Amino acid sequence: MPKTIPIRQCTGCREQKPKKELIRVVRSPEGEVSLDFRGKAPGRGAYLCRDAACLKKAMKSRALERSLSVAIPQEVFDRLLAEMEAGDG
Numbered sequence: 001m002p003k004t005i006p007i008r009q010c011t012g013c014r015e016q017k018p019k020k021e022l023i024r025v026v027r028s029p030e031g032e033v034s035l036d037f038r039g040k041a042p043g044r045g046a047y048l049c050r051d052a053a054c055l056k057k058a059m060k061s062r063a064l065e066r067s068l069s070v071a072i073p074q075e076v077f078d079r080l081l082a083e084m085e086a087g088d089g
Contacts, residue, residue: 012054
């Protein structure tokens with residue numbers, strides 16, 4: 001039986017994609033917001049495509065903040081944008 005691929009929804013474009021293609025933004029139990037590239041950090045997670053347009057949509061609609069129920073610091077957005085520009089997708 002083939003292994004199932006976990007599917008997650010991008011908070012920017014709302015498209016369903018395989019988990020490995022997305023970047024996870026996580027709110028830790030202590031309330032800190034960070035990027036989780038392994039996908040295994042404890043806490044509440046939200047996913048974004050590796051596309052700057054999706055990040056801009058999520059920022060404009062405040063989708064990440066609603067998903068994580070916390071205000072997102074500008075440094076997290078800056079780091080996400082840098083990762084997307086430097087990344088392969």
